[in-house]
Amino acid sequence: MLRLHNSIRPAFRSRRWAHNIPSFSHLNTVNEEDLAHFSSILAPTSILSTLPSISTPADDIAPYNVDWMGKYHGQANSVLRPRTTQQVSEIVKYCAQRKIGIVPQGGNTGLVGGGISLQKEIVLSLGAMNNVRSFDPVSGILVADAGCILQSLSEHIAPHNHIMPLDLGAKGSCQIGGNISTNAGGLRLLRYGSLHGTVLGLEVVLPDGTILDQLSTLRKDNTGYDLKQLFIGGEGTLGIVTGVSILTPPAPQATNNIFLALPHFDNVLPLFQIVKRQLGEIMSAFEYIDRTAYDMGLQHGLGPLLSADEAGGSQCFVLVETSGGNQDHDLEKLNNLLESLLTADEPLINTGVLSQSPTQFNSIWALREGLTECVQKEGKPYKYDVSVPLADFQKVVDAVRERMISKGLYGDHAISKVMGYGHVGDGNLHLNVIAKHGYRPELEAALEPFIYEIVADRKGSVSAEHGIGSMKRDALHYSKSDVSIDWMRKIKQVFDPLNIMNPGKVIP
Amino acid sequence: MRPSAVRLLNILVPIKRAVDYAVKIRVNPEQTGIDLNVKHSMNPFDEIAVEEAIRIRERLKDAVKSIKVVTIGPPKSAETLRTALAMGADSAIHVEIPESAPAPEPLGVAKTLKALIERQKEGVDVVILGKQAIDDDAGQTGQMLAGLMGWSQATFASKVEVDPEQKIANITREIDGGLEELRCKFPVIITTDLRQVHLHVSTKPRYASLPNIMKAKKKPVEKLTAAEIGVDLTPRLETIKVTEPPKRVGGGKVASVDELLARLKEAGVTGKRA
Numbered sequence: 001m002l003r004l005h006n007s008i009r010p011a012f013r014s015r016r017w018a019h020n021i022p023s024f025s026h027l028n029t030v031n032e033e034d035l036a037h038f039s040s041i042l043a044p045t046s047i048l049s050t051l052p053s054i055s056t057p058a059d060d061i062a063p064y065n066v067d068w069m070g071k072y073h074g075q076a077n078s079v080l081r082p083r084t085t086q087q088v089s090e091i092v093k094y095c096a097q098r099k100i101g102i103v104p105q106g107g108n109t110g111l112v113g114g115g116i117s118l119q120k121e122i123v124l125s126l127g128a129m130n131n132v133r134s135f136d137p138v139s140g141i142l143v144a145d146a147g148c149i150l151q152s153l154s155e156h157i158a159p160h161n162h163i164m165p166l167d168l169g170a171k172g173s174c175q176i177g178g179n180i181s182t183n184a185g186g187l188r189l190l191r192y193g194s195l196h197g198t199v200l201g202l203e204v205v206l207p208d209g210t211i212l213d214q215l216s217t218l219r220k221d222n223t224g225y226d227l228k229q230l231f232i233g234g235e236g237t238l239g240i241v242t243g244v245s246i247l248t249p250p251a252p253q254a255t256n257n258i259f260l261a262l263p264h265f266d267n268v269l270p271l272f273q274i275v276k277r278q279l280g281e282i283m284s285a286f287e288y289i290d291r292t293a294y295d296m297g298l299q300h301g302l303g304p305l306l307s308a309d310e311a312g313g314s315q316c317f318v319l320v321e322t323s324g325g326n327q328d329h330d331l332e333k334l335n336n337l338l339e340s341l342l343t344a345d346e347p348l349i350n351t352g353v354l355s356q357s358p359t360q361f362n363s364i365w366a367l368r369e370g371l372t373e374c375v376q377k378e379g380k381p382y383k384y385d386v387s388v389p390l391a392d393f394q395k396v397v398d399a400v401r402e403r404m405i406s407k408g409l410y411g412d413h414a415i416s417k418v419m420g421y422g423h424v425g426d427g428n429l430h431l432n433v434i435a436k437h438g439y440r441p442e443l444e445a446a447l448e449p450f451i452y453e454i455v456a457d458r459k460g461s462v463s464a465e466h467g468i469g470s471m472k473r474d475a476l477h478y479s480k481s482d483v484s485i486d487w488m489r490k491i492k493q494v495f496d497p498l499n500i501m502n503p504g505k506v507i508p
Numbered sequence: 509m510r511p512s513a514v515r516l517l518n519i520l521v522p523i524k525r526a527v528d529y530a531v532k533i534r535v536n537p538e539q540t541g542i543d544l545n546v547k548h549s550m551n552p553f554d555e556i557a558v559e560e561a562i563r564i565r566e567r568l569k570d571a572v573k574s575i576k577v578v579t580i581g582p583p584k585s586a587e588t589l590r591t592a593l594a595m596g597a598d599s600a601i602h603v604e605i606p607e608s609a610p611a612p613e614p615l616g617v618a619k620t621l622k623a624l625i626e627r628q629k630e631g632v633d634v635v636i637l638g639k640q641a642i643d644d645d646a647g648q649t650g651q652m653l654a655g656l657m658g659w660s661q662a663t664f665a666s667k668v669e670v671d672p673e674q675k676i677a678n679i680t681r682e683i684d685g686g687l688e689e690l691r692c693k694f695p696v697i698i699t700t701d702l703r704q705v706h707l708h709v710s711t712k713p714r715y716a717s718l719p720n721i722m723k724a725k726k727k728p729v730e731k732l733t734a735a736e737i738g739v740d741l742t743p744r745l746e747t748i749k750v751t752e753p754p755k756r757v758g759g760g761k762v763a764s765v766d767e768l769l770a771r772l773k774e775a776g777v778t779g780k781r782a
Contacts, residue, residue: 258718305715338718353715356591357549358530360715 022504027101029120030078041090049078064123072113081128085242093209101503104236106178109170112469114235118504140248141217146177146241162248165192169369177241183233185465190425191284202228203243207496215245236502238495252323254330257364260352261314265394267348278337285321292419300374302367310351379436388460393429428464452478468506516573517672519561520632523554525588526643535752550588553638556700559713562596571672582607593724594716600729616741618652623737639699650699660692664701
């Protein structure tokens with residue numbers, strides 16, 4: 001068990017935990033006059049509003065005002081869907097003049113409320129900007145509009161034998177601009193690195209409407225400050241990403257995956273070391289699923305990859321993927337690895353499966369990727385995406401469960417499940433806490449800031465890849481020092497002195 | 509020859525290596541066939557046949573003496589046999605054809621299977637195979653084999669119950685508009701449909717577990733050629749041309765009913781008075 005309270009650093013203990021409601025008194029609400037002006041910029045079909053002159057049905061505007069989990073509900077009365085960067089620029093210029101807050105929105109698949117308006121801001125959806133601008137099959141450099149859906153981009157470059165450097169469960173809905181604004185991680189990060197490395201250039205509309213054109217296709221460019229890095233993970237608070245230049249790697253010629261059942265969590269780390277050593281450069285993913293998550297997946301029709309006998313009392317499961325250039329070479333490595341794992345004196349694994357066909361390969365991944373949707377069907381999830389040292393993955397999950405039990409909140413009446421899964425390779429744990437009958441303030445109070453304190457205590461990050469949004473704004477200090485936050489504020493002030501760009505997000 | 513005291517079942521499962529169904533099929537530039545340089549795996553219907561055979565053993569335990577899988581194909585088909593062995597088959601036969609040889613046709617395959625059945629000293633009581641292969645979709649091998657052997661046949665099976673004492677198999681078939689129940693005498697040829705029902709629950713073929721994959725490496729695989737068993741696999745059909753279906757042409761949007769009517773007229777669509 002974690003010994004939390006006696007080891008928490010005093011700074012955290014003394015700090016008051018409170019959700020401060022951000023002030024929006026400096027902003028104006030969208031009115032009929034504003035809509036008239038937007039009509040001079042955009043086609044009628046690109047403007048949605050509940051105001052009388054447009055009177056879009058409530059059902060049509062609702063999807064822009066609620067995140068896909070149904071956790072965050074926005075108040076925006078209008079949504080704009082520009083088709084060009086120029087249109088975005090003109091909209092932003094006008095909003096700056098009129099002091100109208102803007103929430104840039106991509107595929108609306110975020111998990112921290114970053115793309116949902118807090119009060120009366122206007123939603124600027126990038127979904128209609130969905131053209132690929134260019135792709136160079138030799139260098140693998142793709143230039144595209146921000147609103148392109150990740151999966152469409154994958155499909156666009158697949159015939160040229162390239163893949164996107166990032167992949168995540170939401171790929172069918174999420175947009176590349178949103179991926180970049182939130183610095184999305186996902187399943188391929190272990191192999192291809194973060195977007196800070198693969199993004200070569202950006203086109204951004206700044207909060208005064210200026211277009212910052214840095215759509216470079218150069219791999220090396222050391223000319224002064226690298227401004228684009230500020231917008232990667234900037235969550236739309238410094239400007240709106242409208243175009244992207246990204247380096248895509250060649251598609252691997254051979255892919256395989258294995259799914260392993262482990263008797264105990266303690267075996268994950270030694271296993272990770274052995275797998276890394278034996279597979280070397282072909283290892284492309286190392287994912288972790290705890291028993292609760294696995295069982296939940298089975299209940300919702302995922303798998304079963306192992307029979308009940310084979311899974312036995314396994315406490316957790318690991319998915320390893322290889323990507324390489326030669327199937328025979330990769331299979332030989334995998335077979336050697338499996339043989340050594342199975343014949344060891346004290347085996348680290350109980351059993352496992354090796355995919356025998358692309359169909360099985362997909363089914364094995366479906367078990368891992370499908371968990372997010374299963375969680376959604378179980379109830380309302382509190383999702384915590386944290387970085388902690390690998391050895392602490394299970395301890396964090398257990399600590400949260402213990403706390404729920406001790407508060408009498410564990411069970412079908414309140415929190416029905418506490419589970420962990422995630423990217424072991426990146427030290428990233430997805431902690432999911434399921435409130436069977438919906439979100440309730442007392443549940444949240446039991447979870448937060450408790451979880452943030454454990455993470456901070458382990459010197460982890462309160463947001464590994466989901467970002468800060470509005471959910472974790474007041475938890476930012478658990479992972480960033482006062483000095484850091486102070487300089488973030490200064491940067492925000494430089495770019496957006498009027499505080500119209502995604503106000504109330506990220507910066508506390 | 510056969511043991512007379514206790515009836516022991518010998519099951520033969522013919523399987524085929526085919527382009528995996530998750531792979532997008534592309535016609536080759538010469539239009540003589542499809543691009544075969546893609547991922548292959550066991551024909552899904554055959555995978556169900558293997559699963560069915562293993563489940564029969566799980567139910568009848570020692571009454572099943574052997575489950576033998578057989579494939580006719582190029583050297584790489586050996587991988588498909590290993591998969592079946594890892595799922596739980598006991599031994600395998602690989603009738604190897606050269607990499608460049610044309611794919612055998614159902615009649616050639618049926619004749620090969622007949623020759624192999626006759627070579628089995630212990631005999632064969634039940635043959636279970638997929639109702640069709642997803643590459644040529646011929647769906648003929650099982651029926652031809654039953655004809656050549658003069659054995660019972662039960663096609664498109666979704667449920668198989670075998671009684672080794674009585675030497676009969678009760679089969680539920682998927683037919684248009686319902687299910688048909690058959691009772692067949694041994695020896696019997698069964699072809700499996702996609703749906704597989706056990707104890708009223710549909711089941712999927714199992715995954716090969718790692719310990720079983722390791723064990724499968726040590727299971728015997730007998731290698732033969734068509735010449736050795738005296739069959740001729742030369743195709744009798746000639747493929748003239750393979751083409752892709754015509755590409756779908758996208759539609760257009762019209763702004764008004766009048767424009768729609770004008771466009772329909774242009775396209776030669778005319779209304780009829782009631």
